[in-house]
Amino acid sequence: MNHTDSWLIRNASAILTGLPGAAARHAGPDIRVRGGRIVALGHLDPEPGEAQIDARDCVIYPAWINTHHHLFQSLLKGEPQGLNQSLTPWLAATPYRFRGAFDEASFRLAARIGLIELARSGCATVADHHYLYYPGMPFDSAAILFEEAEALGLRFVLCRGGATQTRQLEADLPQALRPERLDDYLADVERLTARYHDPAADAWRRVVVAPTTTLHSTTPDELRETARLARTLGLRLHSHLSETVDYLDAARAKFGMTPIQFCAEYEWLGADVWFAHLVKLLPEEVRLLGETGSGIAHCPQSNARLGSGIADLVALEAAGVQVSIGVDGSASNEACDMLSETHAAWLLQRARKGEQARPRYAGGEFEGGADAASIEDVLRWGTAGGAAVLGLSDLGTLAPGQAADLAIYRLDQPRYFGLHDPAIGPIACGGGASLKRLLVGGRSVVEDDQVPGVDLAELAHQARQAVRGLQQRAGVRS
Numbered sequence: 001m002n003h004t005d006s007w008l009i010r011n012a013s014a015i016l017t018g019l020p021g022a023a024a025r026h027a028g029p030d031i032r033v034r035g036g037r038i039v040a041l042g043h044l045d046p047e048p049g050e051a052q053i054d055a056r057d058c059v060i061y062p063a064w065i066n067t068h069h070h071l072f073q074s075l076l077k078g079e080p081q082g083l084n085q086s087l088t089p090w091l092a093a094t095p096y097r098f099r100g101a102f103d104e105a106s107f108r109l110a111a112r113i114g115l116i117e118l119a120r121s122g123c124a125t126v127a128d129h130h131y132l133y134y135p136g137m138p139f140d141s142a143a144i145l146f147e148e149a150e151a152l153g154l155r156f157v158l159c160r161g162g163a164t165q166t167r168q169l170e171a172d173l174p175q176a177l178r179p180e181r182l183d184d185y186l187a188d189v190e191r192l193t194a195r196y197h198d199p200a201a202d203a204w205r206r207v208v209v210a211p212t213t214t215l216h217s218t219t220p221d222e223l224r225e226t227a228r229l230a231r232t233l234g235l236r237l238h239s240h241l242s243e244t245v246d247y248l249d250a251a252r253a254k255f256g257m258t259p260i261q262f263c264a265e266y267e268w269l270g271a272d273v274w275f276a277h278l279v280k281l282l283p284e285e286v287r288l289l290g291e292t293g294s295g296i297a298h299c300p301q302s303n304a305r306l307g308s309g310i311a312d313l314v315a316l317e318a319a320g321v322q323v324s325i326g327v328d329g330s331a332s333n334e335a336c337d338m339l340s341e342t343h344a345a346w347l348l349q350r351a352r353k354g355e356q357a358r359p360r361y362a363g364g365e366f367e368g369g370a371d372a373a374s375i376e377d378v379l380r381w382g383t384a385g386g387a388a389v390l391g392l393s394d395l396g397t398l399a400p401g402q403a404a405d406l407a408i409y410r411l412d413q414p415r416y417f418g419l420h421d422p423a424i425g426p427i428a429c430g431g432g433a434s435l436k437r438l439l440v441g442g443r444s445v446v447e448d449d450q451v452p453g454v455d456l457a458e459l460a461h462q463a464r465q466a467v468r469g470l471q472q473r474a475g476v477r478s
Contacts, residue, residue, distance in 0.1 A: 004051045004442075005033070005035060005036040005404070005441060005442030005443050006033055006034045006035060006036075006050065006051065006442065007031075007032070007033040007050070007051050007052065007053055007404075007439070007442065008030060008031075008032050008033075008044060008046055008047070008050045008051070008052045008053070009030060009031040009032075009033070009052075009053045009055050009060065009406075009408065010029065010030050010044075010046075010052060010053065010054055010055060010056075011029050011030070011054060011055055011056040012028045012029045012030070012031070012055040012056075012058055012059070012060045012408075013029075013055075013056070013057055013058060013059060013411075013422045013423075014028075014059045014060070014421075014422050014423035015027075015028045015029075015031070015041070015059075015060045015398060015423075016059070016060070016061050016062075016375075016376065016379050016398075016423055017062065017397055017398040017399060018061075018062040018379060018380050018383035018384040018396050018397040018398060019380070019384065019397050019398075019399065020380060020384075024376040024379075024380070025376075025423065026041050026398065027042075028041055028042065028060075029043070029055075030042060030043060030044040031044075031060065031398065031406070032044050033404040033439065033442045034442075035442065036403060036404055036441040036442030036443070037401060037402065037403060037404055037442070038398060038399060038400055038401065038402050038403075038404050038406075039400055039401075040400060041398065041399075041400070053408065053436075053437055055408050055436070057410065057411065057412070057422075058408050058409060058410050058411070058436055059408075059409045059411060059422055059423055059425060059426060059433075060398070060406055060407070060408050060409075061122065061379060061383070061398075061406065061407050061409070061426065062379075062383040062384070062395075062396055062397055062398050062405060062406055062407070063122055063123060063124030063125070063383070063395075063405035063406055063407050063438060063439070063440060064118075064121065064122050064123040064124065064125075064325075064338035064342075064382050064383060064386070064407070065123070065124070065125040065127075065324065065382065065383055065385075065386025065387055065390065065392070065395060065396055066118055066123050066125065066126050066127060066325070066326055066327055066338055066341075066386070067127045067274065067295075067297040067324040067325065067326045067386045067389055067390060068127060068129055068159075068238075068276040068297035068299055068326025068327070068328055069114065069118075069126055069127065069128045069129065069326060069327055069328065069329060069336065070095070070128065070129060070130070070131070070328065070329030070330075070331070071110060071111045071114040071115065071126075071128045071130070071145065071329075072099075072102060072107055072110045072111065072130070072132050072141075072329075073095060073110070073114075073329030073330040073331035073332075074110040074111070074113040074114035074117070074329075074330045074336070075106060075109065075110045075113070075330075075463065075466050075467055075470060076094055076095065076098055076329070076330060076331035076470075077330045077331065077334045078334050079093070079094045079098070079331060081093040081094065081097070082094030082331065082332075085306075086244065086306055086307050086308070087243055087244045087246070087306050087308060088244070088246060090306060090331075090332065094331045094332075095329070095331050096177060097474055098470055098474050099132055099176050099177070100174055100175070100176030100177070100473075100474075101469075101470045101473035101474040102132065102470070103138075103139075103473075104138070104139035104144070105466075106466045106469060106470060107132070107139065107141055107144060108144050108148065109462055109463065109466050110466075111144060111145050111148045112148050112152075112459070113459065113463060114126075114330065114336060115148055115149055115152050115154060116152065116451055116454060116459070117336055117337050118154075118327070118336065118337060118338065119152055119154060119438060119445055119446050119451060120337070120432075120435055120446060120449060120451065121337030121338045121339045121340075121432065121435070122338060122339065122407030122409065122426075122435055122438055122446075123154075123337070123338045124154060124155055124395075124405040124407075124438065124440040124445070125154065125155040125156075125157065125386065125387075125390070125392065125395060125405070126149065126154055126155070126156055126157065127157035127159055127206075127208070127238070127297075127326070127386075127390060128145055128156070128157070128158060128159060129159040129161050129210055129212075129238060129240075129276065130142065130145060130158060130159060130160065130161055131161030131162055131163070131210075131212040132161075133161065133162040133180060133185075133188075134175060134176050134177065134178050134179075134180070135175070135178055135179075135180060135181075135184070136175065142158055142160070142188075142192055142196075145158060146158065146196055146205060150204075152445065152451065153440050153443055153445040154440060154445065155203070155204050155205075155392075155395075155405075155440065155441075156204070156205055156206075157205075157206040157207075157208060157390055158192065158196065158205075158206070158207050158208065159208040159210035159238045160188065160189055160192060160207060160208065160209060160210055161210045161211065161212045161217075162179075162180050162185055162211065162212060162217070163179045163180065163211065163212050163213075163216075163217035163218065164179050164180055164181065164182045164185060164211075164217065164218045164219070164222055165179050165216075165217065165218060165219060166178075166179050166216075179217075182218070182222050182225065185211075185226075186225070186226070186229055189207070189209055189226075189229060189230075189233070189235070190229075190233070192207045193207050193233050193235065197233075197234075197235065199234055200394075201391075201392060201393045201394040201395075202392065202394035202395060202403045202441070203392060204441070206236075206390065206391075206392075207235055208230075208235055208236045208237065208238050209226050209227070209229065209230035209235050209236070209237050209238075210237065210238040210239055211223065211226055211239055212239065212240065213239055213240045213241070214239045214240075214241055214259070214262065214263055214266075214268055215241075215247060215250050215251055215254070215259060215262065216250070217239075220255070220262075220265075220266050221266075223266045223268060224266045224267050224268075227266065227267040227268055228267065230272075231272070236272045236273070236274070236389075236390065236391055237268060237270075237272060237273045237274075238273070238274055238275070238276070238297075239268070239275055239276070240275065240276050240277060241259055241260075241263070241275040241276070241277060241278060242259050242260070242275070242277060242278050242279060242280050242281055242285070243276070243277035243278075243279055243280070243303070243306075243308050244279065244280060244306075244308050244309075245280050247259045247280060248280060248282075258282055258284070258285055259285070260281070260282075260284075260285035260288050260289060261285070261288070264288060264292070269288065269289070269292040269294045270292050270293065270294060271292070271293035271294070271295075271322070272391070273292075273294045273295065274294065274295030274296060274297055274322065274324065274389040275294070275295070275296060275297070276296075276297040276299060276326060276328070277296075277297075277298075277299060277303060277308070277311065278296045278298075278311050278316065279303055279308050279309040279310065279311045280308075280309060281311075281312075281316075286312075286315055286316060286319050286321070287319060289316065289319065289320075289321045290316070290318075290319025290320030290321050291319075291320065293320060293321075293322065294321060294322070295321060295322035295323070295324060295388070295389035296311065296313070296316055296321055296322070296323055296324065296389075297324050297325065297326035297389070298311050298313055298323060298324065298325050298326065298345060298381070299325075299326045299327065299328040299333070299341075300325075300341065300344040300345045300348045301327070301328070301333045301335065301340065301341055301344045302327075302328035302329070302332040302333040303328075304344065304348065305332050305333055305334075306332050310348045310349070310351070310352040312352060313345070313349055313373065313381065314349060314353070314372055314373065322385060322388045322389050323381045323385045324381060324382070324385040324386040324388070324389045324390075325338070325341055325342060325345055325378075325381050325382040325385070325386065326341075327341045337432065338382060339426055339427070339430075339431075339432055339433060340430070340431075340432070341382070342378050342379070342381075342382050342427045343427055343428070343429075343430045345373070345378050345381065345382075346373055346375060346378045346427055346428065349369075349372045349373035349378075350368075350369045350370050350372045350373060351369065352369065352372065353368075353369025353371075353372040354368045354369035354370075355369075356369070357369070375423070375424040375427050375428055378427055379427060383396040383397065384396040384397050403441055403442075404439050404441060404442040405439065405440050405441065406438075406439050407435060407437075407438050407439075408435070408436040408437040408438075408439075409425070409426045409433040409434065409435060409436065410433065410434040410435075410436045411425045411426075411433060411434075412434055413431070413433075413434065415429045415430070415431050416429055416433070434448070434449055435448075435449050436448060
């Protein structure tokens with residue numbers, strides 16, 4: 001494997017940049033990378049001693065930026081008790097039932113599997129909403145996540161989740177489900193910030209304040225305190241919100257307002273805040289999110305798998321909301337990679353609009369929703385949009401001066417044969433396009449679908465053993 005961070009990438013069939021409008025495509029066909037940065041795009045002549053990548057018959061995208069994940073769930077795919085459950089019973093059936101079964105080894109393996117899966121889809125930056133915390137936890141899970149991302153050469157954003165309250169009496173809960181004290185939570189945020197957080201626009205490591213849910217995981221006053229600490233430390237804020245109608249019911253019952261109004265009341269809106277899901281929103285909530293420049297991590301496959309619905313990205317973006325894409329956790333998405341996620345986003349935005357079509361005799365004005373989202377829109381959401389919500393402005397686009405985070409896809413499988421526009425292939429055709437090369441900061445991380453030092457057959461064996469161990473510790477009968 002070549003360890004240089006300077007390259008000449010030559011002869012690409014198509015280049016999508018992640019930029020809006022007419023700048024969404026670049027004719028290329030070449031890209032020069034020097035010192036981990038893009039320095040030029042166009043017809044470029046080789047320079048002496050420059051490493052080259054032949055991208056003939058390949059498509060180049062900015063590397064994906066995944067803005068919402070739960071890596072520990074990589075060993076919980078297709079878990080039977082939760083497979084056909086909607087959000088609330090699924091939480092009890094799968095992630096919360098198994099969370100106490102994770103030890104240090106199984107947690108590390110789960111993180112490794114998830115990160116490798118993402119890298120092999122062309123993803124360079126992963127924001128993990130990690131909420132597996134409890135008093136007296138016997139291992140430093142945050143350190144493991146940073147270590148595994150660094151070992152693979154990926155950028156990593158730790159969204160430090162957790163809860164200071166639950167909906168049950170603490171005395172009735174096993175240790176792994178008990179909440180933390182607020183002081184302990186805040187102290188750990190400060191520890192992690194001092195150790196890992198880099199405010200640079202091309203940071204390899206970031207920390208985010210991310211209570212698991214704004215409505216249920218902490219008290220209103222404590223929620224405000226987390227926001228104030230985050231802004232004092234220069235950190236962003238993230239949480240789950242409005243994934244199902246239960247959020248609307250809960251916010252009205254507990255606080256007499258909508259979920260977005262509640263967040264506004266307790267200082268949890270703004271350009272430094274993004275929420276996962278936002279599927280069930282009232283029109284006034286969309287306006288408030290847009291007015292404050294808040295963001296969304298859209299997770300279409302998880303929202304479909306759990307039957308939650310489809311977030312209206314078109315309306316949200318039109319209102320001023322920052323749009324990004326996340327894969328969510330493997331316990332509610334059995335294919336946690338950015339190619340399948342963006343394919344789903346493209347289809348489901350169109351399906352959502354099409355569902356609203358009515359016959360003309362009943363006042364209808366359109367037949368279908370195929371104009372709802374273009375391939376360029378989806379790519380921009382999954383790259384530049386992710387960079388925007390994470391505050392990593394040097395990432396997410398292919399342009400001179402930007403960090404050289406880029407994915408080179410080979411369209412060499414039958415599903416891509418016959419394409420009139422190769423540029424759309426990795427998103428539009430579904431499946432997993434072969435990854436010729438993934439560069440992150442100009443460094444080669446994946447080559448010909450292979451991650452250096454990773455034996456996939458051995459990883460599969462370890463995963464099977466780990467699943468059996470989790471089942472035994474969780475008391476699952478075989």
